[in-house]
Amino acid sequence: MSSSVLIRLVIIVISINILLTNAEKRCDLFQGRWVLSGGGGSDYSSCPFIQKEFNCINNGRSDHLYLKYSWQPHSCNLSRFDGVELLRKYKGKSIMFVGDSLSRNQWLSLICMLYTAVPETKYTATTSADLSTFTFTEFGVKVMLDHSVYLVDVVREAKGRILKLDSIQGGKRWLGMDMLIFNTWHWWNRRGPTQPWDYIEVGGELYKDMDRVVAFEKALNTWANWVDTNIDPTITKVFFQGISPSHYNGSAWNEPGAKSCVGQKEPVVGSTYPGGLPAALTVLKKVLTSKIKKVRVELLDVTNLSLLRKDGHPSIYGLGAMDCSHWCLPGVPDTWNLILYNLIIL
Numbered sequence: 001m002s003s004s005v006l007i008r009l010v011i012i013v014i015s016i017n018i019l020l021t022n023a024e025k026r027c028d029l030f031q032g033r034w035v036l037s038g039g040g041g042s043d044y045s046s047c048p049f050i051q052k053e054f055n056c057i058n059n060g061r062s063d064h065l066y067l068k069y070s071w072q073p074h075s076c077n078l079s080r081f082d083g084v085e086l087l088r089k090y091k092g093k094s095i096m097f098v099g100d101s102l103s104r105n106q107w108l109s110l111i112c113m114l115y116t117a118v119p120e121t122k123y124t125a126t127t128s129a130d131l132s133t134f135t136f137t138e139f140g141v142k143v144m145l146d147h148s149v150y151l152v153d154v155v156r157e158a159k160g161r162i163l164k165l166d167s168i169q170g171g172k173r174w175l176g177m178d179m180l181i182f183n184t185w186h187w188w189n190r191r192g193p194t195q196p197w198d199y200i201e202v203g204g205e206l207y208k209d210m211d212r213v214v215a216f217e218k219a220l221n222t223w224a225n226w227v228d229t230n231i232d233p234t235i236t237k238v239f240f241q242g243i244s245p246s247h248y249n250g251s252a253w254n255e256p257g258a259k260s261c262v263g264q265k266e267p268v269v270g271s272t273y274p275g276g277l278p279a280a281l282t283v284l285k286k287v288l289t290s291k292i293k294k295v296r297v298e299l300l301d302v303t304n305l306s307l308l309r310k311d312g313h314p315s316i317y318g319l320g321a322m323d324c325s326h327w328c329l330p331g332v333p334d335t336w337n338l339i340l341y342n343l344i345i346l
Contacts, residue, residue: 029339030301032073034267034308036065043067044330047112049125049134052319054105056328059317063265066311066328071335074271079346081338083117089345090178092140098174099183100149102244105326106181107132107145109333110340114143131173146173149187149196152219159206160198165218168226175230179344181300182223183241185280186325188212217283224291233295237344240288241336242303243281246325247310251275261324262315273307298343302336 044050045057052059071078095110097103111134115123122137130147153167174180189212190196200207202218231238250258252275253268268274281303288297306312312332314323327333 027076029073032071033271034069035072036068037070044112044116047115049111050329054329056314056317061317065265067330069267071305078338078342081113081341083114087136087139087141090141093178094142095179096144096177097181098146098148100186102186103183104145106333106336109329110337111143113337150219151184151223154197163197163200165202166222168222171226177236179237181239181241185243188216213279220287221291224287228292228294231295238295238297239300240297242299242301243278245307248324253310260322261310261313264311266311268308300340306332
């Protein structure tokens with residue numbers, strides 16, 4: 001082979017690699033739009049494990065258009081969810097969601113998506129304190145939920161209930177998992193009777209209160225250090241669920257007459273949410289990129305695609321109170337899990 005031909009071949013190979021690399025960069029699963037596809041997401045409305053507050057159809061929601069939208073990334077296509085493939089890949093392994101009720105939303109969604117794929121399979125379901133475990137016994141796959149709304153500890157002491165921004169004793173339950181999906185934010189702005197702490201402790205000092213975004217960042221820094229110190233990246237995949245948004249103000253989606261998500265039947269058109277992204281997401285991205293050095297934590301960046309789904313909440317079809325924070329099941333969390341599936345399988 002002449003040197004000129006060899007040089008041309010090298011140039012072609014380099015060019016192909018550059019094109020492939022650029023294509024991968026363009027293929028962002030989290031940037032896209034919702035399309036009315038007819039089929040929509042998973043169909044597991046008869047799944048027996050949906051909690052009442054998320055089971056919008058059983059609670060009387062008669063408009064089902066919200067189930068017929070599929071997420072379409074701009075530059076690529078999502079592969080269909082294959083529950084059997086996921087169960088086989090994680091045979092004998094444990095998947096744990098750690099966080100608040102939005103983690104419960106996603107946990108239940110994944111359980112129902114998997115159960116629908118193998119409806120005759122044997123399973124066990126147990127709950128002990130804050131830990132819930134659903135085991136697909138034939139595969140030895142555990143799908144778990146650790147209810148930890150702040151990730152850092154809340155401890156009852158003589159002075160009262162202390163939110164300890166420097167402490168993660170609860171992290172002992174997270175050790176040894178094959179996949180961890182973390183989440184927190186929903187509870188950080190709780191005040192009054194629903195606030196589950198009396199004081200904040202950081203750096204050995206007690207505070208009656210502080211800026212909640214600042215407190216959130218301090219807690220995330222503690223969590224990031226815990227991950228770097230305790231997680232073996234050769235064993236455990238780590239994800240962080242992005243900030244799941246609420247829809248209580250129609251002005252944010254250019255419908256100022258809407259005081260909540262009630263009656264919303266369609267997503268926001270397009271790819272950009274008029275009200276912009278929440279400040280908590282900026283803080284989260286900052287921590288993930290600057291504070292974690294040894295472990296790869298992949299952001300399951302569901303914020304923007306969920307912001308567009310003002311129609312996906314229980315609204316009056318939850319437990320009676322207006323709910324524009326959680327999501328109907330089946331519904332939007334199925335897309336979170338579909339993207340998670342694409343990230344871990346493909």
